Amino acid sequence: xxxxxxxxxxxRRETAAGLPTVCExxxxxxxxRYARRVTxxxxxxxxxxxxxxxxxFEFLPLAPGEEPVSLGEGSTPLLPARxxxxxxxxxxxxxxxxxxxxTGSFKARGLAAAVxxxxxxxxxxxxxxxxxxAGVAASAYGARAGATVRVYAPRTTPRPLLEQIAAYxxxxxxxxGHIGDCGKLAKQHAADTGxxxxxxxxxxxxxEGKKTLGLEIAEQLAxxxxxxxxxxxxxxxGLIGMWKAFLELIEAGWVRGPMPRLISVQSxxxxxxxxxxxxxxxxxxxxxxxxxxxxxxxxxxxxxGRLMLRALKESGGRAVAVTxxxxxxxxxxxxxxxxxxxxxxxxxxxxxxxxxxxxGQLGVDxxxxxxxxxxxxxxxxxxx
Numbered sequence: 339x340x341x342x343x344x345x346x347x348x349x350r351r352e353t354a355a356g357l358p359t360v361c362e363x364x365x366x367x368x369x370x371r372y373a374r375r376v377t378x379x380x381x382x383x384x385x386x387x388x389x390x391x392x393x394x395f396e397f398l399p400l401a402p403g404e405e406p407v408s409l410g411e412g413s414t415p416l417l418p419a420r421x422x423x424x425x426x427x428x429x430x431x432x433x434x435x436x437x438x439x440x441t442g443s444f445k446a447r448g449l450a451a452a453v454x455x456x457x458x459x460x461x462x463x464x465x466x467x468x469x470x471x472a473g474v475a476a477s478a479y480g481a482r483a484g485a486t487v488r489v490y491a492p493r494t495t496p497r498p499l500l501e502q503i504a505a506y507x508x509x510x511x512x513x514x515g516h517i518g519d520c521g522k523l524a525k526q527h528a529a530d531t532g533x534x535x536x537x538x539x540x541x542x543x544x545x546e547g548k549k550t551l552g553l554e555i556a557e558q559l560a561x562x563x564x565x566x567x568x569x570x571x572x573x574x575x576g577l578i579g580m581w582k583a584f585l586e587l588i589e590a591g592w593v594r595g596p597m598p599r600l601i602s603v604q605s606x607x608x609x610x611x612x613x614x615x616x617x618x619x620x621x622x623x624x625x626x627x628x629x630x631x632x633x634x635x636x637x638x639x640x641x642x643g644r645l646m647l648r649a650l651k652e653s654g655g656r657a658v659a660v661t662x663x664x665x666x667x668x669x670x671x672x673x674x675x676x677x678x679x680x681x682x683x684x685x686x687x688x689x690x691x692x693x694x695x696x697x698g699q700l701g702v703d704x705x706x707x708x709x710x711x712x713x714x715x716x717x718x719x720x721x722x
Contacts (some may be wrong), residue, residue: 341399343368343542346645354399357459359540360641365641367518368542368576369582370399378591384557389413391447391550397586398548399455407483409440411447416707421675422688427695430705433672434555436712437679441478443471443712444551448575449536451501451547453479456534461485463533467520469572469633470499471712476536477506488527489710490520495633496717516628517572518638538573539641548576552583555707556593564598565704566655568690570683570711571602571611572637574646581649598707600655602646603664603690605630608638611646615657619642631662632682634711656699662681664689674709682718684710 343352347366352358360367376396387393391412392400400406416434423431436444449472456464463490464480466472473489480487487508489499492515503510521537528535538544556563563584569577577600587593598607602611608628614621622643628636640646650657660668662682669685674679680688687708694700 339399339401340373341370342373344371345635350604357456357461357534358542359535363567367539367645369639370546372397375591375615376586376592376665378704381561381592385484389549391450391554393432394550394553397549397553397583399429399451404458406450407457407479408454409446409478409482410448411439411450412554414438414554416555417676417678418624419551419676419708421692422671425671426688427702428691428700428706429703431691432705432707433676433678433710434551434707435678437681437710437714438721441471441475442716443477443681444548444576444709445471445712446479447550448544448579449475449479449547452536452541453485455543456536456541457483457485461534462498463531464536465490465524465527465533466486466536467491467517467519467524468495468503469517469636470716471634472538473508474499474502474506474716477503480508481506486534490523492516492520492633492636498716498718502716516638518624537643538575544575544577545582548579549583550579551576552580553587555580556584556587559705561593563593563595566599566601566700567707567709568601568603568687569709570632570635570686571604571646572634574602574611576709576711577602578642578645578649581653597653600649600653601690601694602650602655602657603686603702604657604659605632605635605665605686607661607662608636609659610638611643612657612659614643614647615650620647622647632665632686633696633717634681634683635686656688660686660689660693664693668692671715673714678710679714680710681712681714683712684708684714
């Protein structure tokens with residue numbers, strides 16, 4: 339392997355052999371560091387490659403000649419959103435629509451990378467907690483790899499998501515509580531059975547899969563970075579992954595800086611990153627009694643809090659919380675103005691864009707990318 343692991347907390351270095359979890363010394367997540375050097379002349383060949391996230395293999399943990407565990411994830415559309423932009427008072431808005439991934443959300447990217455590396459190391463059993471979409475993706479990619487999967491999900495998870503998890507053959511356990519409670523059960527199951535824990539940031543490769551979000555945005559904008567990226571944030575692997583992607587692209591000479599301002603969007607009913615950012619803290623404290631209709635944002639104590647806050651600070655970004663009413667309105671705008679089947683989390687990004695424009699924190703002519711992280715249909719709709 340031509341990559342190693344670096345602890346995001348104590349900077350300790352380790353090989354990438356086996357099934358790494360978190361740093362044994364300080365408990366922080368690992369970050370993948372590559373020995374190979376990606377040069378600017380390699381960029382010209384990307385356009386002729388097959389679609390999908392693995393087209394960026396120079397930036398990914400894939401050995402030469404190795405076949406990933408894949409369902410065709412990635413290469414999702416980046417859509418110009420003129421009518422939405424007009425409604426928000428912004429002239430240059432783009433929507434990155436992750437709903438068209440094989441499992442209906444951005445989670446396909448991270449779980450494809452995580453399962454690929456774990457399966458290559460011999461893992462045949464997986465476990466994870468989920469707010470919904472990660473469980474769907476893990477179940478699908480586990481099936482693709484011929485592995486068994488156990489998923490712990492809050493009982494309040496939207497039923498279509500639970501049905502999808504079961505449809506892929508996973509063992510689904512419903513929990514009276516939030517994703518943090520599910521995480522404790524997943525961790526115990528891993529300890530008891532030896533199953534690989536695919537929880538957010540408890541293995542290093544979900545970040546690498548999510549990193550392709552940033553790589554795709556850069557290519558789709560002709561290798562020119564946007565001014566701001568608004569990203570609905572629960573566990574935060576996508577935010578951390580894009581921060582890592584933009585740094586690696588700049589270092590390789592594939593794009594020129596500055597880095598886009600990364601903006602973390604949360605619900606006012608569960609906003610640990612926003613609270614920590616506004617307090618100038620280096621870490622997130624647990625959010626008591628998390629409540630929001632956006633199940634993917636109901637993450638009260640993200641393991642990657644320190645990394646998210648670092649990404650926001652280094653990119654000149656910020657964190658913003660929006661109400662459930664405003665995020666549902668944002669999802670409605672995405673659907674009715676642009677034809678995007680928006681999930682509540684995607685609606686949160688729209689609501690945040692409106693709020694930041696009204697406060698003058700987004701410029702009228704600034705190029706803004708808004709994420710729709712999953713398919714709205716998977717959340718169910720009461721039409722009565």
